[in-house]
Amino acid sequence: MRPHLLASSPLRARELVEDEPARPRPATLEVDVIPREPMPRLAIEPIDSDPRRRAAWTPARGIVFVAVLLYVGAVLLLPLGALAFEAARLSVAVIVRGITSAAALSALKQTLLLTVVAVVCNGIFGIAAGLVLVRQRFRGIGVLDATIDLVLAVSPVMSGLAFLLLVGRNGWLAPALQALDLRVAFAFPGLVLATLFVTLPFTVREVSYVLAEVGNDEEHVAATLGSSPWRTFFRVTLPNIRRGLTLGLTLTAARALGEFGAVLVIGGAIAGRTDTATTFIYGALEERNDAAAFGLAIVLALVSMGFLITLENVRKKRARS
Amino acid sequence: MNVTVANLTKHFGSFVALDDVSFQVRSGELVALLGPSGGGKSTTLRIIAGLDHPDSGAVAFDGHQVEGDHARKRRVGFVFQHYALFRHMTVAGNIGFGLEVQKLPRAEREKQVRELLRLTGLEGYERQMPSELSGGQRQRVALARALAPRPKLLLLDEPFAAVDARVRQELRQWVRRLHDETGLTSIFVTHDQEEAFALANRVLVINHGHVEQEGTPLDILDHPATEFVAKFVGDVNVLDARVEHDAAVAGALRVPLERATTDRAVRLVIRPYDLKFWREDPGIATVTRLFPLGDRVKVEATIDGAGTLMSQFPRRSSLLRGIEPGCRIAIEVTQARAYPRSGALPSSPLRPMLRDASARTNAEIES
Numbered sequence: 253m254r255p256h257l258l259a260s261s262p263l264r265a266r267e268l269v270e271d272e273p274a275r276p277r278p279a280t281l282e283v284d285v286i287p288r289e290p291m292p293r294l295a296i297e298p299i300d301s302d303p304r305r306r307a308a309w310t311p312a313r314g315i316v317f318v319a320v321l322l323y324v325g326a327v328l329l330l331p332l333g334a335l336a337f338e339a340a341r342l343s344v345a346v347i348v349r350g351i352t353s354a355a356a357l358s359a360l361k362q363t364l365l366l367t368v369v370a371v372v373c374n375g376i377f378g379i380a381a382g383l384v385l386v387r388q389r390f391r392g393i394g395v396l397d398a399t400i401d402l403v404l405a406v407s408p409v410m411s412g413l414a415f416l417l418l419v420g421r422n423g424w425l426a427p428a429l430q431a432l433d434l435r436v437a438f439a440f441p442g443l444v445l446a447t448l449f450v451t452l453p454f455t456v457r458e459v460s461y462v463l464a465e466v467g468n469d470e471e472h473v474a475a476t477l478g479s480s481p482w483r484t485f486f487r488v489t490l491p492n493i494r495r496g497l498t499l500g501l502t503l504t505a506a507r508a509l510g511e512f513g514a515v516l517v518i519g520g521a522i523a524g525r526t527d528t529a530t531t532f533i534y535g536a537l538e539e540r541n542d543a544a545a546f547g548l549a550i551v552l553a554l555v556s557m558g559f560l561i562t563l564e565n566v567r568k569k570r571a572r573s
Numbered sequence: 574m575n576v577t578v579a580n581l582t583k584h585f586g587s588f589v590a591l592d593d594v595s596f597q598v599r600s601g602e603l604v605a606l607l608g609p610s611g612g613g614k615s616t617t618l619r620i621i622a623g624l625d626h627p628d629s630g631a632v633a634f635d636g637h638q639v640e641g642d643h644a645r646k647r648r649v650g651f652v653f654q655h656y657a658l659f660r661h662m663t664v665a666g667n668i669g670f671g672l673e674v675q676k677l678p679r680a681e682r683e684k685q686v687r688e689l690l691r692l693t694g695l696e697g698y699e700r701q702m703p704s705e706l707s708g709g710q711r712q713r714v715a716l717a718r719a720l721a722p723r724p725k726l727l728l729l730d731e732p733f734a735a736v737d738a739r740v741r742q743e744l745r746q747w748v749r750r751l752h753d754e755t756g757l758t759s760i761f762v763t764h765d766q767e768e769a770f771a772l773a774n775r776v777l778v779i780n781h782g783h784v785e786q787e788g789t790p791l792d793i794l795d796h797p798a799t800e801f802v803a804k805f806v807g808d809v810n811v812l813d814a815r816v817e818h819d820a821a822v823a824g825a826l827r828v829p830l831e832r833a834t835t836d837r838a839v840r841l842v843i844r845p846y847d848l849k850f851w852r853e854d855p856g857i858a859t860v861t862r863l864f865p866l867g868d869r870v871k872v873e874a875t876i877d878g879a880g881t882l883m884s885q886f887p888r889r890s891s892l893l894r895g896i897e898p899g900c901r902i903a904i905e906v907t908q909a910r911a912y913p914r915s916g917a918l919p920s921s922p923l924r925p926m927l928r929d930a931s932a933r934t935n936a937e938i939e940s
Contacts, residue, residue: 466660467657469653469655469657470657470658470659470660472622472624472644473653473657473659473715473718473719474659474670475623475624475644476624476644476645476647476649476650476651476724477670477671477718477719477721478645478646478648478674479674480674487670488659491661492660492661
């Protein structure tokens with residue numbers, strides 16, 4: 253059926269034209285369609301729905317709410333509460349004495365030192381690896397990418413064991429290390445290796461994510477404006493990835509602080525030498541030195557909480573920008 | 574600055590981005606690279622800037638090869654489609670970046686930034702961050718930033734594609750005026766033929782990694798070298814036709830040939846504005862639809878025994894009198910071009926076989 257249209261009724265005509273089901277147009281008219289570039293990305297923020305507007309209460313929602321509360325309570329709040337409660341029953345003097353013993357202070361120092369090393373190394377390597385993974389194309393990039401994530405799947409105890417096979421007394425590298433008179437296993441360098449292993453992916457991931465998001469047009473512009481690669485890095489790239497980097501390094505620090513299995517296996521938790529905060533707490537519990545264990549656990553929890561707050565602030569800032 | 578681009582080729586894997594691209598831009602010209610996306614225009618621009626490198630071929634500035642020179646040594650201003658402003662720097666910081674790199678004293682730098690802010694109409698915005706600006710303002714900041722270190726060549730990659738239509742018009746005029754005042758050699762990439770024709774002294778149509786045609790806007794509009802160019806630089810009707818004696822015949826439509834051709838089959842390319850329709854019984858075609866487009870009306874008609882034609886007329890034109898869907902019409906072709914039907918090499922440059930073929934009156938149209 254052919255719609256009967258008059259040129260003097262444009263609105264009606266358009267309606268009819270648009271209402272008519274699409275039918276294949278003759279091939280000779282394909283030329284009408286000029287190829288278009290992809291739509292430009294619009295700089296429009298999605299409109300968030302108001303978070304204060306809550307859904308109405310229903311029995312089903314109530315059940316889910318109670319279930320979540322019980323779960324979080326049992327898994328998280330109860331043990332943390334118990335820790336705080338038990339610690340509170342001990343006198344402050346006893347706790348202070350517990351955590352100011354030479355062994356405890358040494359363990360805490362080791363942990364903080366390891367955290368600093370992990371943050372510095374991951375800061376440098378994370379940016380470099382992120383740049384390589386995002387900005388370069390080469391064969392095997394997928395393998396490298398997956399290898400970095402492997403850490404998340406491997407148990408830390410296994411990584412400690414793997415390092416022992418390398419640098420232990422009968423390890424592959426033992427002759428070379430002996431020749432150089434280097435002690436790695438059951439010494440600080442071993443702890444460093446184990447910590448670096450378990451903290452590897454965090455900074456790389458966050459930095460890669462941000463690098464991919466910001467693209468490299470700005471770097472290209474800087475180059476055409478005469479900027480050297482170093483200047484471009486410090487003036488353009490680094491400020492652009494600063495938030496991702498902070499987030500990655502915070503995660504790295506939290507992981508380094510809490511690492512237990514890997515440092516235990518390769519370090520052996522030798523008091524005053526390779527004992528870290530976590531292995532010290534474990535050892536103190538075994539020796540029924542509750543005051544020291546609780547005390548150091550609380551110190552560790554406070555430091556971690558500090559990181560957590562930093563992390564939240566960074567996330568909020570990122571969400572806002 | 575004269576720019577010579579010679580025999581550029583570039584592959585991305587198995588995709589041929591550039592296939593032997595050569596052209597010259599004379600000092601002071603404003604040249605458009607026009608073509609569909611993926612045709613190789615942006616790649617060409619990036620190679621000229623030193624942001625990308627060709628597999629073979631060379632780029633020369635004033636006769637000196639620049640292939641070995643890093644982008645930062647080339648003194649080429651580059652403007653990206655999506656502005657690529659330094660997002661953590663203020664407007665003034667962005668514009669001043671190139672001057673800072675040149676280690677200009679602060680006072681001198683600030684003076685030049687102020688001058689550029691004035692030139693781009695961005696006074697009062699120097700402390701703003703890029704995210705606080707509109708698209709048009711951002712693009713002006715990007716232009717000011719590119720101009721600050723006094724480049725010898727300005728490259729613009731789809732500079733107006735991301736801003737809305739009204740702002741685009743303003744920016745175009747502004748760029749045209751800027752070019753006229755400074756005489757800065759400029760090359761810009763666009764997929765919008767109107768933009769290319771409105772701005773450029775010279776247009777290069779690029780498709781499938783090679784230059785299909787280069788010439789002035791009028792050259793390209795009136796004498797498209799290939800079917801691709803004819804189709805790309807505006808709406809066209811394309812009809813498959815066979816050659817009979819001295820005319821190309823598509824169904825009931827007959828268009829006399831100006832020159833003899835040995836081709837038996839050709840493609841007729843007719844612009845909508847080179848057609849006239851009027852009511853006539855029996856006529857040679859049937860009007861199928863009318864599309865009101867505001868100030869113009871588009872008319873679709875089906876030729877007896879051939880395909881469909883589109884034409885456009887001003888809304889109050891006498892040519893529309895009595896035209897309505899279902900009516901029979903006669904057709905006059907005031908200008909058409911025929912291209913050999915080339916199945917094997919759809920994009921190879923072809924010489925037109927006839928020029929300005931026209932059916933003078935409907936008497937010459939068989940019915």
